[in-house]
Amino acid sequence: MRQKVDNLVLNNVRAYCSQLVCSDGYQIDELVGGRVRPKSNSFEPINVMSDPLLFMSFAEWDLHNRGVLAFANRFGIFGRDENGDDLREWTRQQEYISNIIAIAKQRAPELPPILEGLSDKDVSLSLTPQGDKSRGEITLQIYNLSAAMRVQMASWIVSPPERIIKCGGCDRFVSVGPGTRHQITAESCGDRRCINRIGHQKRKLKGI
Numbered sequence: 001m002r003q004k005v006d007n008l009v010l011n012n013v014r015a016y017c018s019q020l021v022c023s024d025g026y027q028i029d030e031l032v033g034g035r036v037r038p039k040s041n042s043f044e045p046i047n048v049m050s051d052p053l054l055f056m057s058f059a060e061w062d063l064h065n066r067g068v069l070a071f072a073n074r075f076g077i078f079g080r081d082e083n084g085d086d087l088r089e090w091t092r093q094q095e096y097i098s099n100i101i102a103i104a105k106q107r108a109p110e111l112p113p114i115l116e117g118l119s120d121k122d123v124s125l126s127l128t129p130q131g132d133k134s135r136g137e138i139t140l141q142i143y144n145l146s147a148a149m150r151v152q153m154a155s156w157i158v159s160p161p162e163r164i165i166k167c168g169g170c171d172r173f174v175s176v177g178p179g180t181r182h183q184i185t186a187e188s189c190g191d192r193r194c195i196n197r198i199g200h201q202k203r204k205l206k207g208i
């Protein structure tokens with residue numbers, strides 16, 4: 001089932017990813033060797049590509065104990081069946097992404113080809129002619145969280161944002177610069193809940 005989608009303008013390519021998140025949240029099933037699984041089969045699509053630095057947030061996410069659930073409850077899981085994900089897969093994904101980020105930050109020449117190996121189960125490209133047929137829009141449809149984060153990484157490497165901040169309210173990385181939401185400040189992603197949470201933490205620190 002192709003769900004309604006989210007988008008990101010990746011240079012001249014429009015990228016969409018339909019990530020389904022269980023409306024009832026996730027649980028870790030220790031009995032089957034540590035798997036994170038949806039609690040029900042009620043799902044809602046979320047906006048993965050509108051969070052273009054999600055890969056960076058994931059790279060630093062604390063995957064111990066409830067950390068996996070905190071991430072899954074917000075952004076879903078990697079697999080798409082009711083059996084859920086093996087937690088070792090999460091560690092592998094995190095190591096892979098952290099490694100690429102580290103290499104990219106050093107501007108090392110040995111940066112591996114990030115999008116190599118993606119199959120048509122992960123992404124598909126389509127060209128929609130517009131107007132006078134000499135123009136068209138390229139659409140990249142992404143089918144899973146792993147592929148979405150790889151596309152995000154490639155986009156970040158090719159055109160890095162001017163400045164990146166980590167939101168003190170939700171631990172997500174967001175970019176600051178032309179074209180970003182003006183609510184983003186040096187410490188918050190601009191989400192009302194995060195602004196409130198940071199304000200609350202500050203008042204607590206000051207003992208107000």
Ligand SMILES: [Zn+2]
Nearest residue numbers: 167170189194
């Ligand atoms: Zn936030």
